[in-house]
Amino acid sequence: MNLTLHVWRQKNTGSAGRMERYDATDVNPDMSFLEMLDVVNEGLISSGKEPIAFEHDCREGICGSCGFVINGIPHGPHKGTTVCQLHMRHFKDGDELFLEPWRAKAFPVVKDLVVDRGAFDRIIASGGYITARTGSAQDGNNIQIPKGAADSAMDAAACIGCGACVAACPNAAAALFTGAKISHLGLLPQGQAERDRRALGMVAQVNAEMFGTCTNVGECEAVCPKGISIEVIARMNADYLRASWKDRGARKESGE
Amino acid sequence: MSPAAITGGSGGTLRFFESTIFKKAVMASTGAILFGFVTAHLLGNLQIFVGQDRLNEYAAMLKSNAEILWGARSILLFCVVAHIVSTIQLLRVNRQARPVAYAKKNNSHSTLASRTMYYSGPTIAAFVVYHLLHFTTGTLHPEFSQADVYSNIILGFQRWPVAIAYIVAVGLLCMHLSHGVSSMFQSLGFSHPQHTPRIRRFARTVGILYFAGFASIPVAVITGILRAPIVHL
Ligand code: SF4
Numbered sequence: 001m002n003l004t005l006h007v008w009r010q011k012n013t014g015s016a017g018r019m020e021r022y023d024a025t026d027v028n029p030d031m032s033f034l035e036m037l038d039v040v041n042e043g044l045i046s047s048g049k050e051p052i053a054f055e056h057d058c059r060e061g062i063c064g065s066c067g068f069v070i071n072g073i074p075h076g077p078h079k080g081t082t083v084c085q086l087h088m089r090h091f092k093d094g095d096e097l098f099l100e101p102w103r104a105k106a107f108p109v110v111k112d113l114v115v116d117r118g119a120f121d122r123i124i125a126s127g128g129y130i131t132a133r134t135g136s137a138q139d140g141n142n143i144q145i146p147k148g149a150a151d152s153a154m155d156a157a158a159c160i161g162c163g164a165c166v167a168a169c170p171n172a173a174a175a176l177f178t179g180a181k182i183s184h185l186g187l188l189p190q191g192q193a194e195r196d197r198r199a200l201g202m203v204a205q206v207n208a209e210m211f212g213t214c215t216n217v218g219e220c221e222a223v224c225p226k227g228i229s230i231e232v233i234a235r236m237n238a239d240y241l242r243a244s245w246k247d248r249g250a251r252k253e254s255g256e
Numbered sequence: 257m258s259p260a261a262i263t264g265g266s267g268g269t270l271r272f273f274e275s276t277i278f279k280k281a282v283m284a285s286t287g288a289i290l291f292g293f294v295t296a297h298l299l300g301n302l303q304i305f306v307g308q309d310r311l312n313e314y315a316a317m318l319k320s321n322a323e324i325l326w327g328a329r330s331i332l333l334f335c336v337v338a339h340i341v342s343t344i345q346l347l348r349v350n351r352q353a354r355p356v357a358y359a360k361k362n363n364s365h366s367t368l369a370s371r372t373m374y375y376s377g378p379t380i381a382a383f384v385v386y387h388l389l390h391f392t393t394g395t396l397h398p399e400f401s402q403a404d405v406y407s408n409i410i411l412g413f414q415r416w417p418v419a420i421a422y423i424v425a426v427g428l429l430c431m432h433l434s435h436g437v438s439s440m441f442q443s444l445g446f447s448h449p450q451h452t453p454r455i456r457r458f459a460r461t462v463g464i465l466y467f468a469g470f471a472s473i474p475v476a477v478i479t480g481i482l483r484a485p486i487v488h489l
Pocket residue numbers: 158159160161162163164165166176177180223224225226227228
């Protein structure tokens with residue numbers, strides 16, 4: 001199959017980018033989208049041109065490195081997959097595809113389709129963990145967790161931090177990602193001790209980065225490769241509002 | 257590890273009133289109060305179908321106690337102002353969040369109502385101003401009578417451009433409600449796998465029913481179902 005690609009080319013963060021047209025010829029339907037780009041890049045390299053930069057690592061849909069927007073949909077038209085697991089059989093001969101990076105102030109373009117998602121790391125660093133030492137593996141059922149809570153926590157923990165939710169959001173908000181991280185610890189007993197500080201810290205960081213704000217439209221959950229539900233956003237809102245109400249000031253709480 | 261490590265991102269300590277989640281909570285709670293008002297307003301309006309005397313008595317009853325009337329009006333005004341101020345503050349954040357637009361963007365997963373809140377909102381606000389000048393103060397109503405609300409409505413809607421403007425405006429209002437009424441639960445932190453779909457259905461039903469209710473009055477006037485008033489001189 002033959003495809004026409006329009007790809008966002010941008011030299012570096014400081015320069016302006018533009019769409020450029022490429023032909024992808026004799027595409028094998030069993031290739032993944034990234035493999036198709038690999039072949040296009042081979043051609044570019046052999047003709048002395050700069051290959052298209054895109055991010056990837058595991059290529060099995062679990063690391064969260066890859067991702068760009070295909071025809072206006074982050075990770076492309078197939079539901080519940082990352083671009084590395086999106087196969088060319090979902091496209092047809094003659095398709096015209098527009099490839100763009102995640103577009104958000106908080107995700108500056110590094111090059112072409114690669115963006116800097118350091119903002120997500122800083123959100124995690126503001127509370128997306130527990131400080132207690134976990135020690136070695138415990139006996140099963142030592143800490144009792146209701147099945148429903150364990151399931152919901154696991155659903156939220158499936159977030160791979162790819163950033164598609166930000167890319168899909170009309171406001172470029174990071175609510176689904178942050179909600180997933182707050183939920184996955186907040187639903188488990190081990191996460192309770194720092195639940196309030198976690199919500200306060202992570203939401204503060206989201207506000208400090210240049211993300212937009214949630215308007216509850218739900219574009220994020222439609223494109224999330226891990227099917228995270230916007231229920232996690234409500235949980236973030238609830239945790240943040242409750243933590244703000246209970247807050248006695250960080251200094252008093254830690255006894256400093 | 258010290259707790260400072262956990263609150264130690266560059267976000268530092270965010271003041272509650274400056275947080276976007278607080279502003280969404282303001283939008284949700286003021287929206288809930290305004291929704292309550294719209295509901296009462298609709299039920300009041302529909303008494304026009306009972307008759308001229310019934311509607312005028314109801315209107316006189318509402319205005320009979322100045323303290324209650326102005327108390328309610330102040331609460332509503334406060335809600336409108338808080339709702340709009342929060343929206344503008346959040347809109348400013350959102351406008352900066354995506355400096356380079358997509359060449360192609362597919363937004364087909366969200367509802368039209370949810371994506372057009374920023375447009376339906378200001379239009380409704382402008383309509384409310386016109387509506388107050390039209391039916392409350394009478395400034396923009398050529399045949400206005402202080403005591404005869406019924407005649408004001410009939411004579412007002414007999415001008416068909418006015419009737420159409422009202423129908424369009426209540427249409428936008430109901431679209432706004434069909435997203436807002438369910439969205440406020442999410443903003444205040446209530447979400448549930450079974451209840452949330454019900455709340456969304458409820459909000460959509462509210463949108464349709466309220467539109468039918470509000471629009472029925474200008475339609476009934478234009479089509480002559482609601483007859484010209486009896487003028488008591
Ligand atoms: S919530 Fe979904 S879309 Fe957002 S970062 Fe996590 S996995 Fe990606």
